[in-house]
Amino acid sequence: MSKIRLLVGTRKGAFVLTSDGKRKRWRIGGPEFAGWEMYHLKGSPVDPNRVYASQTSGWFGQKIQRSNDGGKTWEPVGDKFVYDGTPGTHKWYDGTQHPWEFKRVWHLEPSLTDPDTVYAGAEDAALFRTTDGGKTWEELPGLRKAKGELWQPGAGGMCLHTIVQDPSQPGRIFVAISAAGVFRTDDGGKTWRPINSGLKSQYELPDPDAEVGHCVHCIAMNASRPGVLFMQKHWDVMRTDNGGEAWREVSGNLPTDFGFPIAVHAHEPETVYVVPIKSDSEHFPLDGKLRVYRSRTGGNEWEALAVGLPQADCYVNVLRDAMAVDALEPCGVYFGTTGGQVYASADAGDKWKPIVRDLPAVLSVEAQTLA
Amino acid sequence: MIRVLLPAHLRTLARVGGELRLQVEGAVTLKAVLDALETGYPVLRGTIRDHVTLRRRPFVRFFACEQDFSLEPPDTLLPDSVATGAEPFLVVGAMAGG
Helix, strand or coil: CCEEEEEEEECCEEEEEEEECCCCCCEEEEEECCCCEEEEEEECCCCCCCEEEEEEECCCEEEEEEECCCCCCCEECCCCCCCCCCCCEEECCCCCEEECCCCEEEEEEECCCCCCCEEEEEECCEEEEECCCCCCCEECHHHHHCCHHHCCCECCECEEEEEEECCCCCCCEEEEEECEEEEEECCCCCCCEECCCCCCCCCCCCCCCCCCCECEEEEEECCCCCCCEEEEECECEEEECCCCCCEEECCCCCCCCECCCEEECCCCCCCEEECCECCCCCCCCHHHCCCEEEECCCCCCCEEECCCCCCCCCCCCCCCECEEECCCCCCCEEEECCCCCEEEECCCCCCCEEEECCCCCEEEEEEEEEC | CEEEECCHHHHHHHCCCCCEEECCCCCCEHHHHHHHHHHHCHHHCCCCECCCCCCECCCEEEEECCEECCCCCCCCECCHHHHCCCCCEEEEECCCCC
């Protein structure tokens, strides 16, 4: 019978939650790396027991941990993230130029084909890659040549937070940066270009046709339809049908189109999930009611999913990497909150239950479906 | 032998329970102790000093014999009582945040 393993990163450690395929009873493992900020953990698609984790601290910097047994034991690997050449400068909050400075790894994305190859999204925004299982990391500097001098930090820092690989075209990778936008390579990371046509950021960017500078919060793809991507922007939920060449808004009837995560159903490429948040100054759900919204039409028409979620006095946030789906039928959907709850739905979002209620603030959730 | 006491998070990372003891050849300077520490425990590279510049991370401080050595240059000699092992060299996580 299939099993589910959730890799949960929090402000004060990592947790591994496991269940059988029924997804009713969960075992809570952890904390691992107690006291450290665990920004993201993710397993290799080709070797699910190979898991990588970003361990970071404002005091002691960046560590990368690797597990070869699904998170039971860990070993530190390389953590020397050095920008290629002279790093140069990017735009600072006040519009002046500011030197690129490495702060942490927000996201680790193992290769679809090789367990020793992993991409790391960094703050200040850059993409690094290891091909030796994490021992050494090299920047893919072509990304920052895509108008990097115009990128600017969002409120959470200038982070490369999303990495999506196209399974149909091995050289094609999408990354999203806050606040720069979405970028695509078609040659395995050598050259990149911004793909932000159609994004409107009138409150942040005076130029309505700005190629970069957009505060993209998360993008998601269903692997069966890799040309279609969905985006939760700072404001606006967006969609592209041509690999990012053009985006159009699909916020439709959402009660607010501000939010952080976005996820696509594992088997229904037109079924999309977001968690609407009141605003950029009030990072909590509308009216104290925690609701996931689901569209089964690829956007525009959204329904509130509230069964099992708190519908009064709830003022948590759901961060951009804290929502995931599994590959079972029916599709499981999971998300973690800044209040330390991890919620699960074993029926594609119809009903929810908390797996655990009192973890530290959740930064990331990844779901692994194990044979 | 030089005695070194690390903050709890770094002890966990280095998988050591209490004080470390390091052999330092030649003059017992700040840099010599940190070099020996990172040679003996490579996992600590990058946690106390920057990987490339070897500058102290901002929220890490160095103390010995009730003196703050955090802002001293790397070739600063540590007190004799540290060099003889009578007193430990302390790596401390700065009090910050709330």
